[in-house]
Amino acid sequence: MACRAxxxxxxxxxxxxxxxxGMDDGKPAGVRCVQLTPDNHCGLxxxxxxxxxxxxxxxxLDMCGHDEREAMELLSxxxxxxLPGRC
Numbered sequence: 242m243a244c245r246a247x248x249x250x251x252x253x254x255x256x257x258x259x260x261x262x263g264m265d266d267g268k269p270a271g272v273r274c275v276q277l278t279p280d281n282h283c284g285l286x287x288x289x290x291x292x293x294x295x296x297x298x299x300x301x302l303d304m305c306g307h308d309e310r311e312a313m314e315l316l317s318x319x320x321x322x323x324l325p326g327r328c
Contacts, residue, residue, distance in 0.1 A: 242300045248309045249273075249281035251298055254316035259292045261285075270320045 256270040262285065263275040276284040285291035298304075304319070305312045 242302060242305065244300050245305065245309065245312070247281040248305070248312055249277055250309060250312035250316050251304070252277050252281075252283060252295075254313050255320050257292060257294055259294055261292055261295075262290050271317070 252274040253272070254270065257264075257268040257274075259267055261268060261274060261276060268274055274283075278284050283291070283295070285295070304315060306315050
């Protein structure tokens with residue numbers, strides 16, 4: 242599966258605990274990454290500054306669903322299920 246151009250759900254829904262250029266403390270869940278361009282593309286894509294967690298994400302039906310709305314729902318749900326102290 243390929244990324245859906247302009248979706249950006251993986252750059253908004255999940256938290257990222259590692260530093261991102263422009264977000265030294267990472268990114269809280271539900272917050273738009275500062276590296277997203279106005280048309281929802283990663284400004285760091287293909288660059289060495291891109292955090293390893295972002296580089297390691299691979300689009301899949303389980304994560305991306307069938308459209309951007311479903312991707313936001315799936316990723317938001319995954320974020321909730323992986324909160325520290327949840328179990």
